[in-house]
Amino acid sequence: MAVTKTRNRKQPATTDAISSLKPGATRGDFKSPRVAPDVNSRLGQTLDEFYSSLGDVLIDITALEVNTMVVEEIKGDKFIPWETYRDIYPISADYLEQQGIHQSLRDRYLELRKTLELEYTVLLSDPHSPLYDPTVLDQARGGQEILTDPTVELQQINTRLPNPTKTSSSEEMLQAQQILKNHRFLRCLRKLSELKAALDSRNQALLKTNSHQRANVKSINDLICAQTVIQLDGDVINRYAQEIVNHPDRDLILHIHKQGVTASQQQWRGLLEFILGLVQASVRWGNAQSLPWGN
Numbered sequence: 001m002a003v004t005k006t007r008n009r010k011q012p013a014t015t016d017a018i019s020s021l022k023p024g025a026t027r028g029d030f031k032s033p034r035v036a037p038d039v040n041s042r043l044g045q046t047l048d049e050f051y052s053s054l055g056d057v058l059i060d061i062t063a064l065e066v067n068t069m070v071v072e073e074i075k076g077d078k079f080i081p082w083e084t085y086r087d088i089y090p091i092s093a094d095y096l097e098q099q100g101i102h103q104s105l106r107d108r109y110l111e112l113r114k115t116l117e118l119e120y121t122v123l124l125s126d127p128h129s130p131l132y133d134p135t136v137l138d139q140a141r142g143g144q145e146i147l148t149d150p151t152v153e154l155q156q157i158n159t160r161l162p163n164p165t166k167t168s169s170s171e172e173m174l175q176a177q178q179i180l181k182n183h184r185f186l187r188c189l190r191k192l193s194e195l196k197a198a199l200d201s202r203n204q205a206l207l208k209t210n211s212h213q214r215a216n217v218k219s220i221n222d223l224i225c226a227q228t229v230i231q232l233d234g235d236v237i238n239r240y241a242q243e244i245v246n247h248p249d250r251d252l253i254l255h256i257h258k259q260g261v262t263a264s265q266q267q268w269r270g271l272l273e274f275i276l277g278l279v280q281a282s283v284r285w286g287n288a289q290s291l292p293w294g295n
Contacts, residue, residue: 061275064268068226068257070249071201081180084193086164088116093155102206105199112192112199114154118146119188120161120179131182136160198224226257230265 091113096106124133125147139145146157162175179185225244229237244250 061268061271062232064228064230064264066228066257066261066264067224068253068260069198069224070253071198077197079190079193081186081189082164082177084189084196085116085176085180088112088189088192088196089161089164100207102203104206105203108199109196110154112196114146114157116188116192117154117157117159117161119185121146123179123182123185124160129182129184131179225253228257228261230261230268 091109093106093110096109101109120131121136123129123131124136126132136147146152162172162179164173164176166172180189223241223243224239225241225247227237227239229235229239231237240254244253247253
């Protein structure tokens with residue numbers, strides 16, 4: 001982890017500082033302004049960042065979600081935040097028309113763009129967020145605001161998202177890069193990337209078929225046909241797409257899904273135990289009286 005490496009890099013300075021004490025002296029007697037304040041500040045900051053990163057990880061693993069899809073091909077595309085953000089940002093009714101997106105999928109594409117806008121607006125309105133903007137909540141009282149009106153249409157929203165395609169504005173490009181450093185925004189963007197990939201695949205399939213064959217393509221390919229969500233409080237939620245009920249491969253698909261859930265549960269349990277162990281170790285580490293910054 002980056003935190004561990006940072007701590008190790010600073011260790012020689014701390015060791016040298018302590019070893020330079022006179023015989024019989026204690027760490028409390030060490031008052032050198034050249035080393036101790038700097039080491040104390042940096043190690044304290046590193047510890048705070050470590051706690052924060054653990055909190056972000058714990059938020060990510062509070063629930064296990066397993067989705068099973070049937071796809072025509074498995075693509076090896078990696079999640080690249082800037083690429084995903086750049087591809088979702090321009091989505092609008094006119095944009096979808098220009099791109100020739102199938103009519104039956106346009107509302108779902110628009111929902112992706114609206115979700116991205118909502119996530120960013122929530123970050124701007126959160127006092128604990130580094131992106132906090134106190135004017136956002138004041139503007140929300142004006143109506144047709146995505147924070148307060150669930151029925152507002154995308155074309156009615158005055159976007160707050162920085163434009164990643166506006167190369168003539170270095171300020172907007174820097175703002176776009178800044179929000180891609182936010183862990184919460186990235187989690188949302190990763191999920192939207194997966195949904196958009198499924199929509200893109202479905203769109204290509206629909207465009208290749210004629211009207212008689214569309215029903216067969218829509219019936220199963222690129223659908224989340226089985227979904228299981230397991231929460232820390234013990235709640236288990238199973239969802240099954242209507243199209244799978246009479247599908248000839250229903251039993252095979254559900255069997256594969258069940259195996260996936262079992263394997264994911266084991267991995268999830270191990271990850272939880274590992275993270276909780278890190279939390280306990282970090283608390284002991286922060287409270288240890290023997291550490292230089294603890295005195």
